[in-house]
Amino acid sequence: MKKNNPPIKAAFNPRIYFIEINQITPLKIFHSKFKTSKKYRQILQSVKAIGLVEPLIVFPDPQKENNYLLLDGYSRLIALQSCGQTQAKCLISTLDDTYSYNSKVNRLASIQGVHMIIRAMKAGVPVNELAHALNLAPQTIINKFNLLTGICDESIKIMADQEVPLGVFPFLRQMKKLRQLDVVTCMKNLQDFSVRHARFLKDTSNENELIPLKNKKNTAADTASMAQLKREISNLRIKQKNIFQTFTIDSLKLTSIKHFIKRLLNNVEIVKWLAEHENEYLIEFNNLVNNDKI
Structure with missing residues (x-):
């Protein structure tokens, strides 16, 4: 029953x-x-x-x-x-x-915001009115309207619910579709959509995976820069391996601490005391529990 x-x-x-x-x-x-x-x-x-x-x-x-x-x-x-x-x-x-x-908030992802701007402009809302309401420069609105140009539909779907900086998209546009999709998938799996990561993945791509640039000539400076980049990549992989060895334990400790602080902040009396006597701690506690990446 x-x-x-x-x-x-x-x-x-x-x-x-x-x-x-x-x-x-x-x-x-x-x-x-x-x-x-x-x-x-x-x-x-x-x-x-x-x-x-x-x-x-x-x-x-x-x-x-x-x-x-x-x-x-x-x-x-x-x-x-x-x-x-x-x-x-x-x-x-x-x-x-x-x-x-x-x-517990469904925050607006970057691409969702772009889609809203595209729909508003296609519906006839002037750029200046959008810029005024969002406190952005008119050129920024135009850049957002054109942000997804050159990005394949599959990559857009993967990034649809992610917070992606605007600086990532120019690097994605330099890649062919398959490499673009591979890079976006990698960034999502690692939960790292930083501009630095996008630049790194673009620079480590093979030439046949990138869209050819017109009138580009390789110089001695380009060769030296590529050699330096390879050395930095090698050092980065060593550091990454060391971080992975301690990540699980550190993550478990931080999760436990965050859960305890959440319980503290659910107590109104504790929050009021911190606001009156230790406001800096209260600010940092709020930043910690509101950080969705932890």
């Missing part, structure tokens, strides 16, 4: 509330240079252009009636304050959990 499982309890009230900003208390304090960061400037510009899209997540303050603790949305809260807003759209959480809303 099958057991009747209890219904799953929602983690927040689905209704959106408009709450006075002065009734919301952040649980963390960012560095003074936070407002100069690129991410914050983009959020601020988006709030100015189209308003708040994603509601803040708050939890009723057990010590103050009609007040709330901010679980997620610090950047959006500061942006609203900078725009002179007095109220914010909020979802009220049923749990005082600061971890899930920051860690």
Whole structure:
């Protein structure tokens, strides 16, 4: 006989509330240079252009009636304050959990962002309006629109859910389809989409795997550079072997530490004490638990 499982309890009230900003208390304090960061400037510009899209997540303050603790949305809260807003759209959480809303997030991958820009421009949205809303230069929008030119469909599918720097794509365009696909697969398996890694894989490719450059002549300097590159590759492989020998143990230790810190940050009293007395530790703890690569 099958057991009747209890219904799953929602983690927040689905209704959106408009709450006075002065009734919301952040649980963390960012560095003074936070407002100069690129991410914050983009959020601020988006709030100015189209308003708040994603509601803040708050939890009723057990010590103050009609007040709330901010679980997620610090950047959006500061942006609203900078725009002179007095109220914010909020979802009220049923749990005082600061971890899930920051860690269990389907973040927008690079290629997904490019597809959004392509669709917007094809729908007739002017480049200047897109640039203004995203706090980007118009030329950057144009570059993103053309970013996937020369990239095969199979490689695009592999990178669809990955965070890939813009500097990787010029190296991929220099490769033929099969080599491009091989390189992208390798980068995903190693979870390393850095520009340096892309340059390394491109430089170690055979000539018949690359798209020929027009009017390129090999010189003595090119030969010397290639010899130096081979020596560096040899040294890199030795270092890589040494790292692999200690990686498993170090990874296990770090996972255990991260799990313990998550439990600490789920305690509102601990978070409030750290914010008041050891804010630098709180910032580093948040950076650690929000790092999806660990």
